[in-house]
Amino acid sequence: MPDPQQSGRLEAIWIKRAHRAPLAPVASAELIVDQGLAGNVDHGKRRQVTLIEREVWDAVSGQLGTEVQPTARRANLLVSGTSLAHTHGRVLCIGGCRIKIGGETRPCGRMDEAHAGLQAALTPDWRAGAFGVVVHGGPIAVGDLVRWDETAALAQ
Numbered sequence: 001m002p003d004p005q006q007s008g009r010l011e012a013i014w015i016k017r018a019h020r021a022p023l024a025p026v027a028s029a030e031l032i033v034d035q036g037l038a039g040n041v042d043h044g045k046r047r048q049v050t051l052i053e054r055e056v057w058d059a060v061s062g063q064l065g066t067e068v069q070p071t072a073r074r075a076n077l078l079v080s081g082t083s084l085a086h087t088h089g090r091v092l093c094i095g096g097c098r099i100k101i102g103g104e105t106r107p108c109g110r111m112d113e114a115h116a117g118l119q120a121a122l123t124p125d126w127r128a129g130a131f132g133v134v135v136h137g138g139p140i141a142v143g144d145l146v147r148w149d150e151t152a153a154l155a156q
Contacts, residue, residue: 007147008081010094010140011054014071015040023071028141031097031134037076045133046102051092052129054080060121072114073122075105075129079146085126087148091135095144098136105129 014023018041030038036048052075061068070078077094087101107128111119122128 007145008079010077010142010144010146011080012070012078013037013140013142014074014076014078016074016076017041023074025071028139030139031094031099031137033134033137036134040076047105047131048133049077049099050075050105050129050131051077051079051084051099052105053082053084054078056084056127056129060118060127063121064115064117066115068115068118072111072118073107073128074110077140082146082148084130087130091149092132093145093147093149095138095140096136097134097138097140098149099132100135101130101132103131105131 013026013029015026015029015037016023017039021041031049032038034048035043042048052070052073057070057073057078082092084101088103090101092099092101104126105128107119107122109119111122
């Protein structure tokens with residue numbers, strides 16, 4: 001179980017404006033309840049926002065023996081200092097917004113298009129990150145505090 005006192009930082013935000021299109025880095029964005037990131041092409045019911053961890057990404061790059069850009073993962077948000085592993089059902093606070101984690105993101109074959117071996121390197125134990133739904137929207141910006149909402153866990 002992740003450390004309830006653990007907090008971190010929002011390192012990057014990316015918006016996918018079209019399917020298979022490159023991710024566009026932005027300094028700030030709007031999270032919309034029941035939709036995800038404003039301007040992002042994917043607005044799924046359960047997978048509105050995807051997140052990866054800086055520390056895990058750095059470990060994966062090390063395992064592959066080369067620096068692979070985090071945009072290769074095609075996630076929306078890069079966080080540091082906060083573990084996403086085994087957090088299904090928990091609520092992650094980013095600035096004043098809240099994202100309920102729906103589960104582990106599974107890496108697809110597109111990962112190997114970005115870098116040979118990336119899909120296998122991301123497969124074990126939540127290394128490909130997490131997905132979730134926006135339960136409280138608003139603005140987010142690179143540098144925002146990221147932490148777990150322990151009151152939401154107690155209410156479940």
